[in-house]
Amino acid sequence: MKRILLIIISLGVLSCTQKENIPVEAYEPNIIPQPVSHEHTATSFVVFSNINLDMKTDDPQVQTFISSFTNFLSDAGVTTDANASDNTMSISLNETSKETLGDEGYDLEINDKSIALSANKPAGIFNGLQTLRQFFPADFQFDETNKIALKGGQISDYPRFAWRGLMLDVSRHFFSVEDVKSYIDKMSQYKLNTFHWHLTDDQGWRIEIKSLPKLTEIGAWRVERHGRFGGSRPHPKPGEKATYGGFYTHEQIKDIVQYASDRNITIVPEIDMPGHMMAALAAYPEMSVKKEKKFVAPGSKFSEWYGNGRFKMLIENTLNPTDEKVYEFIDKIFTEVAELFPGEYIHMGGDEAYHGYWDADPKVRSFIKKNGIKDSHELQSYFVQRVEKIISSKGKKTIGWDEILEGGLADGAAVMSWRGMKGGIEAAKLGHNVVMSPTTYAYLDYTQGDHSVENKIYADLSLEKTYSFEPIPEGVDAKYILGGQGNLWTEVIPNVQYAYYMTYPRAFAISETFWSPKESKNWESFIDRTEAHFERFDAENNNISQAVLDPIVRTYTEDGKMMCKLTNNATGTDIYYTIDNTYPVKFGIKYTEPFVVPKGSLSLHTQTFRNGQPIGRQLKIKREDLTKRVERKERVLIAED
Ligand code: ACM
Numbered sequence: 001m002k003r004i005l006l007i008i009i010s011l012g013v014l015s016c017t018q019k020e021n022i023p024v025e026a027y028e029p030n031i032i033p034q035p036v037s038h039e040h041t042a043t044s045f046v047v048f049s050n051i052n053l054d055m056k057t058d059d060p061q062v063q064t065f066i067s068s069f070t071n072f073l074s075d076a077g078v079t080t081d082a083n084a085s086d087n088t089m090s091i092s093l094n095e096t097s098k099e100t101l102g103d104e105g106y107d108l109e110i111n112d113k114s115i116a117l118s119a120n121k122p123a124g125i126f127n128g129l130q131t132l133r134q135f136f137p138a139d140f141q142f143d144e145t146n147k148i149a150l151k152g153g154q155i156s157d158y159p160r161f162a163w164r165g166l167m168l169d170v171s172r173h174f175f176s177v178e179d180v181k182s183y184i185d186k187m188s189q190y191k192l193n194t195f196h197w198h199l200t201d202d203q204g205w206r207i208e209i210k211s212l213p214k215l216t217e218i219g220a221w222r223v224e225r226h227g228r229f230g231g232s233r234p235h236p237k238p239g240e241k242a243t244y245g246g247f248y249t250h251e252q253i254k255d256i257v258q259y260a261s262d263r264n265i266t267i268v269p270e271i272d273m274p275g276h277m278m279a280a281l282a283a284y285p286e287m288s289v290k291k292e293k294k295f296v297a298p299g300s301k302f303s304e305w306y307g308n309g310r311f312k313m314l315i316e317n318t319l320n321p322t323d324e325k326v327y328e329f330i331d332k333i334f335t336e337v338a339e340l341f342p343g344e345y346i347h348m349g350g351d352e353a354y355h356g357y358w359d360a361d362p363k364v365r366s367f368i369k370k371n372g373i374k375d376s377h378e379l380q381s382y383f384v385q386r387v388e389k390i391i392s393s394k395g396k397k398t399i400g401w402d403e404i405l406e407g408g409l410a411d412g413a414a415v416m417s418w419r420g421m422k423g424g425i426e427a428a429k430l431g432h433n434v435v436m437s438p439t440t441y442a443y444l445d446y447t448q449g450d451h452s453v454e455n456k457i458y459a460d461l462s463l464e465k466t467y468s469f470e471p472i473p474e475g476v477d478a479k480y481i482l483g484g485q486g487n488l489w490t491e492v493i494p495n496v497q498y499a500y501y502m503t504y505p506r507a508f509a510i511s512e513t514f515w516s517p518k519e520s521k522n523w524e525s526f527i528d529r530t531e532a533h534f535e536r537f538d539a540e541n542n543n544i545s546q547a548v549l550d551p552i553v554r555t556y557t558e559d560g561k562m563m564c565k566l567t568n569n570a571t572g573t574d575i576y577y578t579i580d581n582t583y584p585v586k587f588g589i590k591y592t593e594p595f596v597v598p599k600g601s602l603s604l605h606t607q608t609f610r611n612g613q614p615i616g617r618q619l620k621i622k623r624e625d626l627t628k629r630v631e632r633k634e635r636v637l638i639a640e641d
Helices: 002-008 060-075 122-133 177-189 250-261 278-283 324-340 362-370 376-393 422-429 463-467 496-503 506-515 523-539 623-629
Strands: 014-016 023-027 037-046 052-055 088-093 106-110 114-119 149-157 163-169 194-198 266-273 303-307 310-313 345-349 397-401 414-417 434-436 481-488 552-558 561-567 574-578 603-610 619-622
Touching: 023 037, 023 149, 037 106, 052 060, 060 088, 060 122, 088 122, 106 122, 114 122, 122 149, 122 177, 163 177, 163 506, 177 194, 177 250, 177 496, 194 481, 250 266, 250 324, 266 324, 324 345, 324 376, 345 376, 362 376, 376 397, 414 422, 422 434, 463 506, 463 523, 481 496, 481 506, 496 506, 506 523, 552 623, 561 574, 561 623, 603 623, 619 623
Parallel strands: 052 088, 088 114, 163 194, 163 481, 194 266, 266 345, 345 397, 397 414, 414 434, 434 481
Antiparallel strands: 014 023, 037 149, 106 114, 106 149, 303 310, 552 561, 574 603, 603 619
């Protein structure tokens, strides 16, 4: 990683310290997301052991944001006493709003003596501070004999979209309060402002509902299983203790809500219904059609997937939409959820609800007939409309996965488009607000690198593909697109560090897509800046995927021969390979064009280099695996889409 330091501590601006007249190299910032406008100047701000903090506002939220920034400085050995030095950092809220900046934008000016940050609203100050943090090197510690300087310039910056989010599934894997906070803290550094908290699913109910205590007494716990999720994990055995899990108490949730708010983040809680309810039904089986006793799913297989969105639940995991008691149950849940979360939206899920148990039940069928409902699809729409009324009775707006659109949706409800963009397009055309999070660009659980070195899940999504995401489809009125988010489902994510690995750097691409102007998106610039942020994660001992530095291996047939094509989308890289079972690859062949894979029992070894140093992982792929790739598009690349 040292090579990146060499690049980023550039020979750019030199500045002199007043005290010693020693030139100080200015650190070259690599800002993610890319600001709207950034003009560089020839000056730079030398960081001394004290910065004079000139607070021109006493707004309490700004005070909170500033105190976390001053903590960062004091951890690095820089104090911020007023009047203690002539290097000043001023913070102000505009007396007259600057229209272009909106609620979250800011102006930041850095010159030789001062840093000036101003915004219309506290949120803008928060975002400006995140940019300013990136003007400091990754592992910044003040050193009297080796000072750093912040590169001078002027930034005027504001977001393209109001909703810039990440979703974390805490049901499949239970993340501790500390884990959740750390995930929130990290996303806030990249100006992501919406944390969608997927709190309930078949594998665990994670939110305390005081009026329905069994939801957490029973629903939060499952028997512990390891191994492939949905594969060979066995169901619970009779009498087996449920020991894996946990939930968040009201006090913990209030603490996390405050923690998020201190980082300009709104939390959108999701209670997924009518499907994905097995954990709740383990506690209250009477809320289902068959009312049979169930267990909290430990990742054992209870569904079959046939492609094209068709599936079957082998165990009932759906609420009974024809039972008034179910709506009383839902009312109790949303009463407490609405009290805990101050944001305007509550997410009601709505995805992948299996209707088979509804269709098979005579009482449900007679309800359908009596109420003039066409079929079970319309019955789901009836359910969604009832739930939407409950949520709005608590003073909140409803958002749900794009299935909630089927059969008509109340005005004011918003749609989260996940099965591609089509649900979002349809919803926007009907005048609903939309959050774009399609599997094709935004599913952060999908495999991001070569299968020979990654933990496989059911689909692939490269950083390049995520970066190519344009959330406003042709012909759609942009005013309906609130923004978008990346979604991290956690079936194969057993801890927070692996959650980081899967989230980043693709969340950088999400951040830049939803913050920066469409015209300023540029892959080469993005990947160079991303590499500088690998340093930041390394310095904090946080996991981040560098899969983008690995070779991309494609095979195809030409004139009856298997050909191999190697590419890599980072800048300034060379790819080396061997195809004769020899290594290290460094002494192999420098890739220039597709080559024939000879017959025989052999493996391809390949790796990416820059300036003669290896940068990616060395991949080893057996010939039989290369053969399997011939017909399969292994990774989706922007260059070839
Ligand atoms: C989803 O991925 N089932 C919303």
